[in-house]
Amino acid sequence: MTRTELGPLATAGEFEADPTRQPPRGIGRWIIYGLLIFSALTMVVPFLWMVSTSLKADEYVLTMPPQFLPRPLTLYSYRRLAALFPIGRIFLNSLLVATWTAAGQLLTCSMAAYAFARMRFRGSNALFLIYLATLMIPSQVTITPLFIVMRYLGWINTYPGLILPGVFSAFGTFLLRQFLLGIPRELEEAAFIDGASHWTVYSRIILPLAKPALATLAVYSFMGSWNAYLWPLFVVSDMQLMTLPVGLATLHGRWLTQWNLVMAGSVITVLPMLVVYLAAQKYFVKGVVMSGIKG
Amino acid sequence: MVGERGWRKLAWVGVFLLPSLLGLLTFAVVPILSSLLLTLFDWDLLTPPRFVGLGNFQRLVADRNFWSALGHTLYYIAGYIPLVMVIALAVAVLVNQRLRGVVLVRAAFFVPVVSAWVAVALLWQWIFNPKYGLLNYLLSLVGVHGPAWLFDPQWAMPAIILTSLWKDIGFVMVMLLAGLQGIPSQYYEAAAIDGASRWQQFRSITLPLLSPTIFFALTISLINSFQVFDQVWVMTGGGPAGATSVLVEQIVKNAFSYSRMGYAASLSWVLFILVFAATIIQLRGQKRWVTYD
């Protein structure tokens, strides 16, 4: 059974009609429910504990055995964070940097992935291997030369300096290339016959089909930038440009760590990411992937 | 492509590739090549680098800490990769189904992915606490006396693998979900009409059509697990007695604590060769099991 037999121009498979997405009936369904609920709890309990610790007063933070419900419940940690840091500014910086990074990745990586996946050219595989290779060197060692490069470009302690290295990651190109490779050629061939240029095919046909992968990349690149620590640590010296992970790291003092503050900081850091994920995950779910021209 | 020949085509390729390529060259390739050059030098970062030729590599071969770090890294990979791929695939298939509240379950799996290691490490240290921890408590309920986990050289790495699985399953799951979404339902419908069971459908439709995504997830996971670092740094610091010392931990120590940036660079390049070799093997292997159309 090949794709051409079925017709690549399939109509959108509605979520409800998709038989693989119908769970089994009877006991199978309950087992699945049980498994999912159990594993979901395992994933979420540590986060709940983070929230719980962030609401504890200093002296109750590290009682042994650990106390789940804070008594008394206090917002002290959050107030203290606001007093110690320009939290609003730091948050905004992180938001700005992560958004630009994600946007930059979506654009440049989708274009490169289109070239690798949909265009045949000599040296394509070799060049792609080079892309992959850049993921294989630990960043801790390339970060010092990168710092020097950035200094020559004059972008130390600037927003471009913070954003640009994160935009050009081979990870995004790799992800999108794999996805784009799975799209049948027939869809484009029709368009080319009609005289469309590569840019039209890219923007009108390929990109819409790649929504799940683009959404995935958006989440990953936003997350990578949002949680980035080492590079912002080096490149930023102005408190006005500080991002969340760097600012919150100073809560780990040389001798003492105030865990309730650290957890409050972590909660502030995690929540926006969850919002981004929930917003993007609609695109993972849409059954409409292969909506093509019927005929 | 119709109507695309020679220079025009190359020009189009250039248009699409150039932004990404330029950026990669400036911000990735140049620093990486610099680090290659650095392997021939001894550099403490404070004074100018000093040429030592192949001295770093000679040192590497004799370095006991390197070999044990290599062993621990391979141990980590062998334990982590099969488990993360199988479990993430199972979870992705499960959460791809139309069940009530499945959106929340999917989001739940992603929560560990977005949490910083620093925040969850403390909680996991408690879960692994030999005396009061949750894990040993649960084990005691079935009559098993749990080990000292992070404080026992034998069990520290399994503990780290377990924690890494917890954190990364969501990451791989999301990748696989995007791939699952890309499989047209018509295939399943036709197979169901033909009388194929769910398992048969999984084997002959899902797996093959998901294979490019599986390949991607596997490759990325492999590349990342060779470079495992954050969880080791935060949870055990490489201990106890060096039992969880891994390659990137040695690289970081040499680069910044021991003032041996050149040696750290040479360690990185040995790591690179290992990862590159593993990836090439993967790429060759993909011809056998990955189906593109």
Add this chain to the structure above:
Amino acid sequence: MRSRWFSLLAGALVLSVLVASCAQQPPAPTPTPVVIEKIKVVTATPAPPPPPTPVTLTYFTFSAAPDHLKDLDDMIKIFASAHPNIKIKVETAAWNDYFTKLQTLIAGGTAPDVFELNYENFVSYAAKGVLLDLGPVAQADAQFDAAIFYPRAYGAFNYNGMQLGLPETFSTVVLFYNKALFDKAGVAYPTGDWTWSDAVAAAKKLTDAKAGVYGLYSPAQFWEFYKKAAQNGCSFLSEDKQQVTLNSPQCVQALETMVNFVVKDKVMPTDAEMAGVSDGDLFKSGKIAMDVTGIWMFAAFKDAPFQWDIAVEPGLKQHATHFFANAVSVFAASKHPQEAWEWVKFFTSSPDVAAMRVTSAWELPALKNPAYFEDYLKQTPPANRAAVFQSLEYAIVPPVIERQGEMQDAIGRLIDQVKLGKMTAQQALDEATKQVQALLK
């Protein structure tokens, strides 16, 4: 649907450009002071000195963030009123990453003008020649008198005859004890002339393993080890620093004593039993009766639900206590050495700064005059704050070699092996001697 997201994203990007450009407006220029001289003398007068050029110094610190940034700002304000042409730009990093960042800044050519260093790192930075010799500029400064510093602290930052830093703060390590637990067990409080045998004897009476209460905490690790070694009359290195003497009998005995707290005497919890909870937290929750830790814990223990006090740490053949000191140094290639000196001098020796430090509990200034510490001594708890200064009489500095990080890790790993029972103290120290000797080359 798509267009809605698209416009949302576009809006976010536009907004962020605006925010970014806001941030990058240059700060208001520091007003250049104008020197006006109204001299009504007919004879020729010398031209007024040109106004000092405005200078911006970067000061990189680990101890200020996050709790003392405001205090630092206040100190800078005082400095600015005396030196209106010098602007101080503060950069901070968390302790764990401070030196990683400092090295990278120096390697990248954007080194801060002035930065903080702790003793161990001071030695390696001094050896590399990246610190400015403050001798000449100090000599030229008539108002500067080195005698205001605590001599040991001042001397610690003298390297090969060059004064490469001024001491900023110091801390000592003392024995904290839980008076309530002592009273309950009917044991006499520790005194300043206890030996470790006295401490272990008391700890045995205080330990109640079933209740999870331990008598003592003094961990087997690098910093404690060199201290106990010194207490036993042994040092890691020979006089000329060329020979490693780690496996001398006194050192072996010191290590054995330390490990035995857990293994033989059973008065101290194992690492597994502590499982990630710090000794400070255990002391505060009444699970450790005697804790050897630093005076920086005063603030943390302030609201402990029991009475506690401190004593000079017990010794073996003699007393030896930790002396931690931080220095402030100037980058050797700084473009503004004179101004940097003014800041360094002010920050380490100004009476205003010293008073602010004591009030805000931001470590202790390394100044000799006891008058600075009157307020400090009056604060309680603990009552016996005099022990902080008594400890100074026995203070030692850690053994430092060029390959400090590797030595600490190597010794640490071998001590771990002894704790796990995989090696005897003698075996571990023989091996350590070999490894450290190799590092000395």
